Amino acid sequence: MPLKTDSEYIESLRPLKLQVYAFGEKIENVVDHPLIRPHINSAAMTYRLAHDPMAEELVTATSHLTGKKINRFTHIHQSTDDLVKKVKMLRLIAQRTGTCFQRCVGFDAINALYSVTYEMDQELGTNYHERLRNYVTYIQENDLMVAGSMTDPKGDRSLKPSQQADPDLYVHIVEKNEKGIVIRGAKAHQTGIVNSHEMIIMPTTALTPEDKAYAVACAIPTDAPGIIHIFGRQTNDERKYGEIDQGNAMYGIVGGEALTILENVFVPWDRVFMCEEYQYAGLLVERFASYHRQNYGGCKGGVSDVIIGAAATIADYNGTAKASHIRDKITEMIHLTETLYCCSIACSAEGHRTASGAYFVDPLLANIDKQNVTRFIYEICRLCHDIAGGFIATLPSEKDLRHPEIGKYVDKYFKGVASVPTEDRIRMARLIENMTGGTALVESMHGAGSPQAQRVMIVRQANLEFKKNLAKALAGIKVCQ
Ligand code: SF4
Ligand code: FE
Numbered sequence: 001m002p003l004k005t006d007s008e009y010i011e012s013l014r015p016l017k018l019q020v021y022a023f024g025e026k027i028e029n030v031v032d033h034p035l036i037r038p039h040i041n042s043a044a045m046t047y048r049l050a051h052d053p054m055a056e057e058l059v060t061a062t063s064h065l066t067g068k069k070i071n072r073f074t075h076i077h078q079s080t081d082d083l084v085k086k087v088k089m090l091r092l093i094a095q096r097t098g099t100c101f102q103r104c105v106g107f108d109a110i111n112a113l114y115s116v117t118y119e120m121d122q123e124l125g126t127n128y129h130e131r132l133r134n135y136v137t138y139i140q141e142n143d144l145m146v147a148g149s150m151t152d153p154k155g156d157r158s159l160k161p162s163q164q165a166d167p168d169l170y171v172h173i174v175e176k177n178e179k180g181i182v183i184r185g186a187k188a189h190q191t192g193i194v195n196s197h198e199m200i201i202m203p204t205t206a207l208t209p210e211d212k213a214y215a216v217a218c219a220i221p222t223d224a225p226g227i228i229h230i231f232g233r234q235t236n237d238e239r240k241y242g243e244i245d246q247g248n249a250m251y252g253i254v255g256g257e258a259l260t261i262l263e264n265v266f267v268p269w270d271r272v273f274m275c276e277e278y279q280y281a282g283l284l285v286e287r288f289a290s291y292h293r294q295n296y297g298g299c300k301g302g303v304s305d306v307i308i309g310a311a312a313t314i315a316d317y318n319g320t321a322k323a324s325h326i327r328d329k330i331t332e333m334i335h336l337t338e339t340l341y342c343c344s345i346a347c348s349a350e351g352h353r354t355a356s357g358a359y360f361v362d363p364l365l366a367n368i369d370k371q372n373v374t375r376f377i378y379e380i381c382r383l384c385h386d387i388a389g390g391f392i393a394t395l396p397s398e399k400d401l402r403h404p405e406i407g408k409y410v411d412k413y414f415k416g417v418a419s420v421p422t423e424d425r426i427r428m429a430r431l432i433e434n435m436t437g438g439t440a441l442v443e444s445m446h447g448a449g450s451p452q453a454q455r456v457m458i459v460r461q462a463n464l465e466f467k468k469n470l471a472k473a474l475a476g477i478k479v480c481q
Contacts, residue, residue, distance in 0.1 A: 003060070004143040006048035010040060013195055017223040020194050020258070022231035030194055031406030034240045035231060040195045042097045044404055045146060046073055058089040062359075065137050067379055073103045074115060076114050076139040077359040087298035089359075091341065095303025095345025098248050099256035100443070102192025104295050109200040110136050111358060119355030120280050122291045128273045129356070129429050133270065135219055139198070144306065147196040149187040149260065150288060152204040161207070171201060173261060175279040180268040181275060183216055186196070189446075194401040195227050196222050199260070203274075206282030215281045217274035217359035218267045226265040231260040235438040244397065244398040247434025254443040275366065286457065289401035290347075290363040292448040293370035298343030299371050300444060301437065304337040304380050311384040311433050316414040317425045318389060329383045336376040343369035359382035364461035367454040374451045379446035381436035392429040421470060 005010065013031050020036075027033050049055040050071050061075040061082065077083050086107075093101050114136070118127035131380060139146060152161075155169035165172070171185030185199065195198060204219045220227070234253055239245040246252075274280060289300070302453045312330055314417040347365035354360050385392070391414065401410045401423065410423045434440070445451065469479045 001141055002063075002068050002140060004071075005051060006044035009044050009047040009143075011017055012197070014419050016197065019223070019227065020229045020231060027231075036135060036194055038240070038246075038248070038250060039102065039192065039256030042099055042101045042255075043103055043192055043195055043250040044309075045093050045097050046101050046103045046145075047071065047085055047143070055089075055092060058085050058092060061085075062401075063137075063140050063144060065133060066140065068140070070140045070396060071143050072214060073107045073145075074136070074143065075107075076111055076136060077351075078357070078399075079350055079359055080351045083294070083351045083359055083361055084345060087294065087341075087344040087348050089300030090295050091302040091305070094299045096302075096304060097251040098306040098431070099253060099440075100191065100299065102147075102195070102255045103145055104299070105148030105292065106192050106196065106198070107148075107201055107203060108288055108291035108295070109146065109148035109150075110286055111197075111291055111360075112202075113200070113452035114358045114361060115356040116280055116284045116287055118275050118354070119283075120274070122355065123248065124277065125424075126277075132273050134378070135273075136424045137239065138350060142192045142197075143421050144197040145188055145192065145195065146219075147193040147199040147200070148203045148288070148292075149190060149193070150204050150285070151188045151190050153186050153259075154204070161205075161211045170204065170211075170214045171216060173216050174213075174264065174285055176275070180266055181216070181218070181263055181272055182266050183218070183310050184262050185262055187260045189331050190229070190258045191258045191447075193222060193258050193260055194231060194256065202284055203281040207278040209278060212276040212278040215274055215276050215278040217272070217284065218280045219271040219273070220262075220265060220267055224265055226263040228261040228263065228295070230261070231255045232259065235433075238294065242398050243313065244401070244423075244430055246428035247432070250311060253434055253437070253439045254447075261360055271341050273427050286363065287447055289436035289453065289457070290361050290366040291442050292455065293366040294344055294347050294361045295447060296373040297342070297369045299300075299343070300342040301337055303440075304377070305338070307380055307432070307435055308333045309339065310428055310435065311387045314388045314425070314428050316431060317420045317428060320387070325338070326387055329387055336380050340369065340372055340376055343372060363457060367457045367461065370448050371451060371458065373455040374400050374454075378441060380442060384436050388429060388432050391473060392433045395426060395429055395433075 049059045061072045117132045121129045133372045148324045152170040161170035168185045171182050174184045175182035200219050201224050207215050243249045315326050320326050347361045350362035351359045416425050417420045472479050
């Protein structure tokens with residue numbers, strides 16, 4: 001049954017038996033828990049818009065495996081047009097949610113594995129690609145949400161996986177038998193994991209022969225025996241028990257990340273896509289990272305559209321909208337946002353066909369895109385804070401606004417222009433606080449890899465020798481071929 005609705009997606013989470021802990025307690029009802037529900041609502045938008053005639057062209061695709069209409073988040077890119085549509089889709093969804101909707105990580109994982117397993121099979125005679133195709137068909141047919149699980153806890157960053165004092169600091173294979181493999185370790189910062197049906201494990205770094213036990217890619221249900229999820233805290237998350245103070249009560253902040261423990265988890269062979277082929281770990285990481293970095297000018301572009309709208313609205317409410325410096329700051333925010341979007345579109349339009357038939361982005365431009373996000377989002381948020389004013393950091397709570405005795409003072413002294421209700425001004429301030437605060441900023445810095453991870457790939461992809469030869473030719477220096 002391809003193409004679930006948003007409510008079918010939410011209901012499909014209820015029978016899952018995930019072990020989730022937060023604030024030191026086991027959560028029995030994950031779907032309705034106030035810490036988690038906003039993230040579920042956000043992911044549900046990826047399902048809802050597949051049924052919206054205005055968005056359908058971007059949010060659905062035709063499966064090259066079955067010929068059926070499917071949700072784009074389960075699609076394998078068949079052209080540069082598919083890559084461009086992905087970016088446009090992400091911007092559209094982010095404009096509706098104002099935050100992360102999580103489903104891109106698994107989307108990028110199936111696409112990265114699609115071309116890498118094909119190339120592995122060609123060179124090694126393995127049959128990983130066929131398994132992957134069967135798995136992707138299963139995901140498409142059931143319209144499942146898949147988390148992408150790449151980042152290991154990493155322990156001492158100066159040591160390789162097999163050199164760590166504790167071997168579990170990177171996920172590794174502890175047993176192989178005729179039925180499958182057993183893996184152990186943990187994956188960190190797991191976006192959307194507690195509201196995903198499945199998770200795809202991938203290595204987090206290039207590997208050497210000594211680390212071959214760490215070369216593992218496979219798919220597991222998120223509620224498989226041996227899996228425990230410890231939900232992460234966010235800035236101001238105790239506010240999730242109220243409404244206005246949250247800022248974006250419906251969709252929350254970023255992706256609802258968790259630490260996922262894998263305590264001797266069994267994976268049958270038909271769900272294993274890499275098993276000790278250490279020489280392909282680096283390639284898989286690069287493909288996945290480039291696909292995920294492609295996204296950021298789309299999703300952060302859409303988030304920034306909302307921040308720009310919030311900045312312009314609060315300027316209206318404050319009575320400052322006509323000041324020339326405010327208009328100039330908003331212009332700068334638009335310029336930065338569209339620059340991010342340009343990079344995402346460019347790396348998609350400049351994509352190419354891989355041997356598997358699936359399309360891959362231009363990795364240099366994708367890495368430039370994410371590198372810009374690590375800077376421009378901070379600047380966009382800085383400008384928004386500048387425009388909004390200090391009251392976004394010192395506002396009393398919703399309970400004070402509603403209080404029978406002191407509520408009238410909050411209402412009176414937080415008033416901006418006379419025509420706008422104080423509550424509207426407070427709501428907009430809280431939205432800004434939510435979207436531009438600590439948790440959201442750090443996600444822009446480290447989501448899809450830290451800035452240094454991009455710089456390593458940028459210099460590797462840039463063909464410096466070619467540029468040196470250009471300069472030498474113009475300077476009249478003989479170039480040795
Ligand atoms: Fe998708 Fe953006 Fe969230 Fe990453 S941060 S999962 S690209 S919405
Ligand atoms: Fe992310």
